[in-house]
Amino acid sequence: MPRTIPRSTTALDTESDKQKRRFGIESRRSLTGWTFLLPASLLILWMNFYPMIQAFILSLKTGKGTRLNFADPLWYNYERLFHDDVFLLTLKNTFIYLVIQVPIMLVLALILATLLNDPNLKFKAFWRTAIFLPCAVSLVSYSLVFRTMFSNDGIVNDALLGMHLIGSPINWLAQTGTARFVIILGLVWRWTGYNMVFYLAALQNLDYATFEAARIDGAGPIKTFFYVTVPQLKPMILLTAIMSTNGTLQLFDESWNLTQGGPANTSMTMSHYLYNLSFRNNPNFGYGSALSYAILIMVAILAFIQMKVGDKRD
């Protein structure tokens, strides 16, 4: 703890005089600033830096459970990743989710936010809550409902059969393509409202005069959207894109609860595989840590690329 100087000291107080000389006003100020940062810094040191180093050391070791030894070539676990078919499959799955789901979700969120920001709209609180609600709901409950809805005799099959779009019920969760589709649908369903709140927040910060000007210049709603709204929201779009990419790369919940990774691991994500490696049957912490580093590196690279791309379009 840095010492803070009591406000009540007088000029005659030699002790405080010495301190004042040792720390100028500037450094005294920054000391107070650091004190405010202390709790958060300690937490981050303990919960982020320490595990990061620990995980790196673990990733160089092999063995089951707690009996771990350093691997023979130190990078053994990392080398193993490239030959691990399950890992490569989960990598592919995760990127399929990323490429399909993130753009759809962000566009939907942007459209919804624009609609909700309309000044003529009544009951805004109600609409916002309604659209945000899915993301506030526990994913176990929603996975339960999704699994019922997409079961053989579920409401989705019933509806599709009723409209004569399909001849026989589809076993949604037991086929690779449809299982992935259900996961993507679940993701879009759950996170669109969340991203919408961000866009809504950004929209409310925009100057309404820009929209007025566009209207006077004769721009319709669609042109206004593309030429006035979207460019002004660019920082926010970048932020949500980075957050969603990051979230998708670390995706665990949907894979774990909706499909259990099945059929035959074809809908499993990297984090789900990591969890299985580390906490199911024969925990292999070393290999799991190597995998978590692989995820960390991918997250970092993608975030970096997105920031670069986002900067260039200025």
Added chain:
Amino acid sequence: MSTTTSTTSPATRRIARSNRQAFKKRAKAWTLSIILLVAMLITNMPLILTAINSLRPTIDILKGSTLFPKRLSLDNYVNVLQNTDFPTWFRNSIMIALITTGFTLICSGCAGYSLSRYKTKVNAVWSSILMAFQLFPIVLSVIALFVLFRIFGWLNTPMPAVILYVVMGLPFCTWMFKGFFDSIPRELEEAARVDGCTSFTAMYRIVLPLAGPGAAAVAIYAFLLAYNEYMVASAFLSQKQSVRTIPIGLRFFIQQYTTEWGQMLAVSTLAALPPLILFLLVQKWMIQGMAAGAVKG
């Protein structure tokens, strides 16, 4: 008829035009509402189905879910409250979420205040480190911390979950707080300092009350994160019945009682209530908070 309209006074024409505009405006609002209603029905269909079907007897549910039930009963809710551990899960979830929210408010509030008011070099570096940790995969922590917490004897206690939830929410909450503090004029504190407050009291007595809406937004964010989190909870809280949270408890319940659909749906409905009420109460502040925090962050 046409001659009469063309000969009406300019005043009448103006009224007609403004009527037409008002009508157009109202029509637009209605179309918008209808579009949103459809969007809302689609997004909330799973929840509506859950809530409606949880009110039906299990025998009826097994015949398939419906939007228009013939018989309604509260049996499922009575069963859930009497025969399952739902009250325990609920208490655990609420407790963990509340404690997490408290710690998050303290840690991110102080950090956000520092980043907003003390613009030193260290703070600039710190802030970018924080931004980087927003992207930190929490699974990476979980493995290493599992080993550590086992030594501490913290497995199957709420401690690891609370600490990890605080850390998970920290970067974003700090940003939100920083944005809020940035929007509060510095002169207010300087006046307080002149009147003899220390920097801590100035923050506590002057800035915090003004940052109320921001704090509300941060609070609900932290609460939701802790209330719904699954992976950390399943790593640290799943082995002992008495510490399970709602998501974990529900998950075990689903595995054990595969036929008790009515009760599962009732649990799901009950679990959705606290976040719903909370968000409805503070949604306006939440959006303001995100605007202040995230946009400028």
